Amino acid sequence: MIPDPHAHASADAATSADALSPDELKTICDHMADAAQRAARKLMTASGAAKDAWLKASARGLIAQTEAILAANARDLDHAQNAGLSRAAIDRLRLDSNRIAEIAHALEEIAALPDPLGETLASSIRPNGLEVRKVRVPLGVVFMIYESRPNVTADAAALCVKSGNAVILRGGSEAFHSNHALHRVLADALEPAGLPREAVQLVPVTDRAAVGHLLTRSDAIDLAIPRGGAGLIRRVVAEARMPVLKHYDGNCHVYIDQYADPDMAEAIILNAKVQRPGVCNAAETLLIHRAIAATMLPRIAERLLAHGVELRGDPEACALVPAMTPATPEDWDTEYLDLTLAVAVVDSLDAAIEHINRHGSKHTDAIVSRDLESVRRFAARVDTAAVMINASTRFNDGGQLGLGAEIGISTDKLHARGPCGLRELTTTKWIVTGSGHIRA
CATH class of the missing domain: 3.40.309.10 (Aldehyde Dehydrogenase; Chain A, domain 2)
Known part of the structure; x- marks a missing residue:
């Protein structure tokens, strides 16, 4: 039986999905990509109030579930230490009550930020009377691939949904239980806020082949964002069929x-x-x-x-x-x-x-x-x-520079550079209004 990636499964149950055949794994990935695309279409017209309500409810949920999140993080830390991860990697992985409070506070800060969607970037009236506007719109579906830092689960979900995008999250295996605990809080708050549950999905397996499958789905996924070591980023750049926003080394x-x-x-x-x-x-x-x-x-x-x-x-x-x-x-x-x-x-x-x-x-x-x-x-x-x-x-x-949080720090020059917050997760649309205009 193929596990439902949207079911309220335990982390252990999700981990067992790694025994899936290649065809079963591809089916799960395709289901996630298609569901994210449907969710993105609903998010395009979701109200700012609904998105902010979800962010605030998620922040409260993280605080309420601190003990469960820390228990999940302890399992990841035990495994990391036994696996010989570096001191820096363990520091990035570690959660405590203060860090969870910081994650929750970041969600509240994002809720307080202006909704970037619909912002008019340029406007003019042409000599023939046509009104021309350039406005911000969502990208669509973002595939976020990251390592070590469990806080990225919340930050990426918050920034994507606030900017009108659905997101598929794929954290590293070293943070699997932590990411699952955080995702459960975020996902459970979506439908009560009037948003589609599939707006925030977490890949339920640690099999790296899942990343490869999703990177081929340019028909449903609009942007891939790898955040981790140079090896991860090079792999994503090589395999992705959609644009990639890169976060290379910080030398x-x-x-x-x-x-x-x-x-x-x-x-x-x-x-x-x-x-x-x-x-x-x-x-x-x-x-x-x-x-x-x-x-x-x-x-x-x-x-x-x-x-x-x-x-x-x-x-x-x-x-x-x-x-x-x-x-x-x-x-x-x-x-x-x-x-x-x-x-x-x-x-x-x-x-x-x-x-x-x-x-x-x-x-x-x-x-x-x-x-x-x-x-x-x-x-x-x-x-x-x-x-x-x-x-x-x-x-x-991102938080220090007033973005509320960031989905990464881009070392690219197109389309975004530096800390990427809400505005960097949007694109533009031209809206031209006439009154029966036809071109001669």
């Missing part, structure tokens, strides 16, 4: 200019590296101007080393800080997601910009400087999704 840099305030520079690099090293907007490389390196770098290194950071430097940096390990060529291109930092001394602002544009991942890069001309040149010339000026890279985050 983020902090450049300390010769005109930097020393106390500010120290605080920013410490926060960017240490506050939460296992996330994509944590700093991975420190660049420091040669004019201040001899006085500033040993001071900064002492603070970083005291927090357990392993430093890997170029020859000049190693000469200034004996505890530093010599960097390899690969270090400049690495997203560590851990307490490791590459360090280089640069001759100039231009050298720092050149280093970032050669080795960076176009995610987030910061400058610490009191010189307006240095700041202006850095912001204009660094090819990145977000430039931080005298601020930590950790602020490149």
Whole structure:
């Protein structure tokens, strides 16, 4: 018997679906894609009040179900530790009552945001009397594939439904029980709010073949969003038959200019590296101007080393800080997601910009400087999704930038770049109104 992906099944029951034959698995995936397309058509005309009511009910449900969610997360954590997952991966996976409260609060913040649908982006009346408007409309169906972070289950569902899209969620096997517990709360709140239950679906199996099946359904799925390691993203890009919004590595840099305030520079690099090293907007490389390196770098290194950071430097940096390990060529291109930092001394602002544009991942890069001309040149010339000026890279985050939450941080340039919130999950439609106009 093929399990119903929309049934109120337990996580264990859903896991047993991994014994399905390829044909049975394809049937489930096709059913989900078709159901999501039907739900998306209903969501196109759903009221903002209904969507906000669902978000608020889901937030209350998450708080009410905290104990059950934490129990599911504990099962995932036990398995992750036994499987030898890295410290950074376990940190991304871990939930506690505070993190669940933060997830619930993010849903409430999204509910408070203006509905982007129907917004007029441009309008004009042509000389012949035609009224022309360009308005925001939903994308349709989003297929979200992600690893480790259970909060993405709620964030992605909330942003998609608020922007009028149905979503199919496929979390990593390491967070299977956590994702299932979160999804149950979200799904149970849909119909009471007047929305179709199929608007938020979770792939009920850990078999990776399910991802491949769904990536072929460009007739029903309008956008795929992979959020995870480079291997996952490369696979999705290679197999997807629909557009892909990519969230590649976060090889983020902090450049300390010769005109930097020393106390500010120290605080920013410490926060960017240490506050939460296992996330994509944590700093991975420190660049420091040669004019201040001899006085500033040993001071900064002492603070970083005291927090357990392993430093890997170029020859000049190693000469200034004996505890530093010599960097390899690969270090400049690495997203560590851990307490490791590459360090280089640069001759100039231009050298720092050149280093970032050669080795960076176009995610987030910061400058610490009191010189307006240095700041202006850095912001204009660094090819990145977000430039931080005298601020930590950790602020490149949807919630921190006022989006309520984010579905990811795109390192693409089309159609969205940087943190992707509600507006980035819409497209446009031209509406032309006449009064019997015909073209000569």
